[in-house]
Each structure stands twice: as C-alpha cells, then as structure tokens.
Amino acid sequence: MTDQTDQDTDLGFEDDQPAKTGARSLWARKAQKFVQSRLPLIPDDTTASRALVTVIAIMTFLATLTGGGAVLVYDASKGWDSSISQEMTIQVKPVLGRDVEADVRKSAELARSMPGFSEIRAFTNDESTKLLEPWLGAGLDLSGLPIPRLIVLKLAGSPRPNLEELRRQLREQVPSAVLDDHRLWLERLGTMSRALVLIAVTVLGLVLTAMALAVAFATQGAMAGSREIVDVLHFVGAQDRFIANEFQRHFLKLGLKGALIGGAAALIVFFLAGIIASWWVASLEGNQVEALFGNFALGAAGYVTIIVIACGIAALTGLMSRSVVLRRLRRVN
Amino acid sequence: MVRFENVGLRYGMGTEVLRDISFAIEPQSFQFLTGPSGAGKTTLLRLILMSLRPTRGFISLFEQDVSQLDKDEISAIRRRVGVVFQDFRLLDHLTTYENVALPLFVQGQEDRSYRAQVVELLRWVGLGDHIHAYPPVLSGGEKQRAAIARALIVQPELLLADEPTGNVDPTLARRLLRLFMELNKSGTSVIIATHDLALMDQFDSAKRFVLGEGRLHIYD
Numbered sequence: 001m002t003d004q005t006d007q008d009t010d011l012g013f014e015d016d017q018p019a020k021t022g023a024r025s026l027w028a029r030k031a032q033k034f035v036q037s038r039l040p041l042i043p044d045d046t047t048a049s050r051a052l053v054t055v056i057a058i059m060t061f062l063a064t065l066t067g068g069g070a071v072l073v074y075d076a077s078k079g080w081d082s083s084i085s086q087e088m089t090i091q092v093k094p095v096l097g098r099d100v101e102a103d104v105r106k107s108a109e110l111a112r113s114m115p116g117f118s119e120i121r122a123f124t125n126d127e128s129t130k131l132l133e134p135w136l137g138a139g140l141d142l143s144g145l146p147i148p149r150l151i152v153l154k155l156a157g158s159p160r161p162n163l164e165e166l167r168r169q170l171r172e173q174v175p176s177a178v179l180d181d182h183r184l185w186l187e188r189l190g191t192m193s194r195a196l197v198l199i200a201v202t203v204l205g206l207v208l209t210a211m212a213l214a215v216a217f218a219t220q221g222a223m224a225g226s227r228e229i230v231d232v233l234h235f236v237g238a239q240d241r242f243i244a245n246e247f248q249r250h251f252l253k254l255g256l257k258g259a260l261i262g263g264a265a266a267l268i269v270f271f272l273a274g275i276i277a278s279w280w281v282a283s284l285e286g287n288q289v290e291a292l293f294g295n296f297a298l299g300a301a302g303y304v305t306i307i308v309i310a311c312g313i314a315a316l317t318g319l320m321s322r323s324v325v326l327r328r329l330r331r332v333n
Numbered sequence: 334m335v336r337f338e339n340v341g342l343r344y345g346m347g348t349e350v351l352r353d354i355s356f357a358i359e360p361q362s363f364q365f366l367t368g369p370s371g372a373g374k375t376t377l378l379r380l381i382l383m384s385l386r387p388t389r390g391f392i393s394l395f396e397q398d399v400s401q402l403d404k405d406e407i408s409a410i411r412r413r414v415g416v417v418f419q420d421f422r423l424l425d426h427l428t429t430y431e432n433v434a435l436p437l438f439v440q441g442q443e444d445r446s447y448r449a450q451v452v453e454l455l456r457w458v459g460l461g462d463h464i465h466a467y468p469p470v471l472s473g474g475e476k477q478r479a480a481i482a483r484a485l486i487v488q489p490e491l492l493l494a495d496e497p498t499g500n501v502d503p504t505l506a507r508r509l510l511r512l513f514m515e516l517n518k519s520g521t522s523v524i525i526a527t528h529d530l531a532l533m534d535q536f537d538s539a540k541r542f543v544l545g546e547g548r549l550h551i552y553d
Contacts, residue, residue, distance in 0.1 A: 039427060039431050039434070039435065040426070040427075043426040228422065228424070232422050233435075233439060234384075234408075234411070235382065235416055235418075235422070236439050237409070237412030237439055237440065238439045239408045240404060242439060
C-alpha cells in the first residue's frame with residue numbers, strides 16, 4: 001500500500017496539530033487521551049443519555065445544596081460557640097425590699113475584683129428596657145414592670161475567671177443576682193447544629209446512593225442497548241478492560257456534564273442567597289436572624305465543598321458504570 | 334493453526350447440530366466451507382471464533398487449547414483473526430472509516446498511524462467516496478465491502494468470511510475473491526463460508542469443507 005498521508009487533508013479529517021511534547025506533561029496527555037476518544041464507541045446523543053444528564057444535574061444540585069447547607073450550619077454553630085462562650089451575664093432581678101441599683105453596683109464590683117474579665121458593663125434601666133422593644137414594641141411605658149438588669153462580662157481569655165467563687169460571692173452578698181455562663185444554651189445549640197449536620201450528611205448519602213442506583217440502571221440499559229457494539233468489540237479483540245474503559249469514559253462525560261450543571265446551579269443559588277441575605281440583614285428582623293443563625297453567605301470552604309461534591313459525583317458516575325460493566329461482562333463470558 | 338477433534342455441539346437438551354467434527358487448517362491454506370442453509374456453517378465459524386463453546390471434543394487455535402484460555406488470551410487470539418459476518422455487524426453510529434479502523438483502535442494504535450492504510454483499503458474496495466458515510470446510508474454491497482475491509486485491515490493470520498459475496502455483483506465478487514487469494518498468498522489462512530458454486534469454481538485448488546446433517550466432509 002502506498003502512503004496516502006499527503007492526501008488526507010482532502011478527505012475531511014480534522015488533522016491533529018503536531019504534539020507539543022515539551023509543553024504538556026505525560027499525565028496531561030494521558031488524561032486528554034482518556035477523555036477524548038477518537039472513536040465515540042458508545043453513542044452520546046441518545047434520549048437515555050440526555051435523561052441521565054438531567055437526573056445527575058438534579059441529584060448534584062440537591063447534594064451540593066445539602067452539603068453547602070451543612071457547611072453553613074457548621075459555620076454558624078462555630079460562630080455561636082466563639083461569640084457566646086466569650087461572654088457571660090449577671091442578671092439582677094428586682095426584688096421587693098432591695099435596691100436594685102445597689103445590687104447592680106455590688107455585683108459589678110464583685111466581678112471586677114475577680115481576675116479574668118476584660119470588660120464589665122452594667123446595662124442601665126433604659127438600656128435593659130430597650131432590649132425588650134423587639135418583642136414588646138417601642139413607645140411603651142415599662143416603668144411599672146420589674147425588668148431585670150444585666151451586667152455583661154467579657155472574658156479576657158487568660159486567666160480563666162473562677163466562676164464558682166463568683167457565684168458563691170453573689171449568692172452570699174447579692175441574693176437577687178444570678179450568673180449565667182450560657183453553658184446550657186451552648187450545649188443545646190451544639191446538639192442542634194450537630195443534629196442538623198448529621199441530617200445533612202445522611203441526606204447527602206441518600207442522594208448519592210439514589211444517584212449511584214440511577215447510574216447503575218442507566219449503565220445496564222446502555223449495555224443492553226449496546227449489545228451489538230459489545231459483541232463487535234469482542235470479535236475484533238477488545239478486552240473487557242477496554243470495553244469498561246469506553247463505558248466509563250462515556251458515563252464520566254455524562255457525569256461531568258450533569259455535575260457541572262447541578263453544581264453551577266447550586267453555586268448560583270448560594271451566591272444569590274448571600275446577596276439577598278446581605279440586603280435583608282440591614283433590617284431589624286434580619287439583624288436578629290443573623291445574630292441567631294449567622295450569615296447566609298457561603299464562605300470559601302462552602303464553595304470548595306460544592307465543587308468537591310460535584311467532582312465526586314462525576315467520578316462516582318464513571319466508577320459505578322465501570323463496575324456495572326465489568327460485572328455484566330463477567331456474567332456474559 | 335486450527336484443529337478440531339471430534340467436536341460436537343448441541344443447544345440445550347436438543348440433538349447435536351454438529352457431530353464429530355475433525356479437521357485441521359494449515360497456515361497459508363485456503364478453504365471453502367459449504368453446505369445447505371442451516372447446515373451449521375455459521376455455527377462452525379463461531380466455534381472457531383470462540384463465541385460458542387463445544388459440548389464435547391477438542392479445539393486448538395494457534396497451538397493453544399481453547400478450553401484453557403482466559404479472557405485476555407481469547408482477545409489476543411481474536412486480534413489475529415479477521416471476521417466478515419453475514420449480517421456485516423457494522424456499528425451504525427460510526428462512519429465507514431471508523432468502522433474499518435475499529436480493530437486498530439481497539440489495539441491502541443493512534444489514528445494518524447493507520448489513517449493512510451485505512452483510506453487506501455477503503456479505496457481499494459471501492460468505498461473511497463463513502464469514507465465519512467454512516468452504514469445506514471450504504472447499500473448492502475457497500476456494507477459488505479466495509480465489513481470485508483474491517484476484517485482485512487489488521488492483516489490477519491486467519492480470515493473467516495461468512496457469505497462475503499452474498500450481496501455484491503459477480504464482478505465485485507470476483508474482485509473480492511482475488512483479494513482473498515492475494516491475502517492468502519501473503520500468508521493468511523482463509524475460510525470462506527458460501528454456497529455460491531460459481532465462486533468456488535473460480536478457485537479449484539482450494540479445499541472444500543462440506544457440512545451436511547451435522548457432519549463434515551472434506552474434499553481436497
């Protein structure tokens with residue numbers, strides 16, 4: 001046979017550019033070769049393929065939404081932990097027969113005499129009344145009500161204050177004062193956030209399992225529909241590994257496509273949620289919600305989590321299909 | 334190269350469709366496999382291709398006991414065998430060029446290394462103008478030629494062809510037979526299953542394997 005290379009350009013082939021071996025690593029070329037098969041042995045543009053891309057996109061969207069939500073809750077719980085555990089309060093209740101102002105002063109003095117606090121601030125009666133405004137409304141005369149007074153103690157970090165001693169002194173000298181280190185509140189918040197993260201991880205696991213099953217069924221369907229292709233490949237000497245690679249490449253492409261769509265949609269949702277939350281936080285209600293639940297904006301860790309989940313879903317799709325194909329080929333043989 | 338000893342095959346609990354088949358295919362030999370429709374020609378080719386396992390007897394291919402081969406060894410042997418199926422078995426979503434290049438692609442060769450070879454073979458079988466056409470738009474004869482080109486592209490040591498001239502005109506049939514004979518001269522053993530007597534008469538020196546009622550008769 002004579003060399004026809006010179007005539008190839010007339011035959012409508014898309015000639016490859018000369019390989020730039022120096023510029024690209026061996027692994028990069030291997031990866032490109034893996035993703036770009038010259039012969040599309042498994043047909044791409046089928047109804048089943050498009051349906052699977054849609055399913056993977058939806059599953060990826062749900063999974064990344066759940067994963068991003070878990071990161072938000074985790075970040076918020078860390079925020080509660082760090083801000084609340086750095087503060088404690090002494091609550092002085094108005095008691096008949098006792099001078100509440102004197103009790104407040106005495107309580108603040110006792111706290112100041114104790115090392116470990118960086119700042120001690122006693123709320124005035126007006127300030128304490130204002131704290132109730134979000135619940136009771138503004139402009140009300142609350143002078144007739146016995147409103148507790150608060151003293152906020154900020155921890156210095158080191159040394160740790162002796163809280164038991166402070167409690168004992170308050171009990172003896174100001175019986176109407178109670179020291180609250182928020183431990184109970186912190187424990188409840190911690191339990192709640194751990195439960196939320198656990199639920200999110202469980203939902204993520206369920207979504208991934210459902211997706212793996214969808215891919216397994218799709219692979220079996222694709223194999224049944226490609227029986228002729230598999231037979232021909234066997235007859236021309238293809239090994240099972242080669243066939244599995246072809247299916248894996250096909251499903252990896254579909255997985256990447258679906259994961260890209262679903263992951264991008266989730267990123268957009270979180271991005272928009274962050275913008276809307278930043279507008280809303282300017283209001284009084286938004287301020288309170290932010291104080292309780294933290295900021296809705298997803299941080300870098302959240303975005304990385306979404307990208308990792310999306311990439312993981314694409315990889316899972318490829319590996320799942322490979323496993324199904326190899327198992328089925330073993331059975332056929 | 335191929336050796337059958339007392340090979341029998343039955344499907345399920347039915348009667349044997351092939352009985353006590355014994356023959357040997359020597360290197361660089363040429364043989365026609367003939368017999369009435371349903372005699373088991375295709376079944377015999379499938380046994381050689383290892384897509385069926387015999388229910389009894391011994392088969393060896395390229396000096397290897399077929400019953401002892403693992404899957405990778407079977408694949409390696411199939412790469413030394415070219416096959417033309419009666420129903421062509423072209424992949425409809427691949428172009429004619431891609432179908433013919435498939436065995437080389439499966440062997441891991443780069444497209445650029447075999448492009449000229451594939452194009453020249455396609456021109457030789459008269460499909461030079463259909464390189465980028467898909468099988469559904471090819472005629473029966475064109476599909477037949479594409480299937481033959483796919484079998485020949487690897488320059489196989491053994492060629493199995495099931496009715497390779499069934500869908501082509503007598504002129505092209507003669508041309509294809511000449512191609513098989515040239516291939517045979519260059520070292521390939523050829524087995525052509527056919528019931529085209531005119532085709533067989535063009536190559537009198539070829540052995541004739543005649544299948545009838547499950548048994549094989551060999552005429553030199």
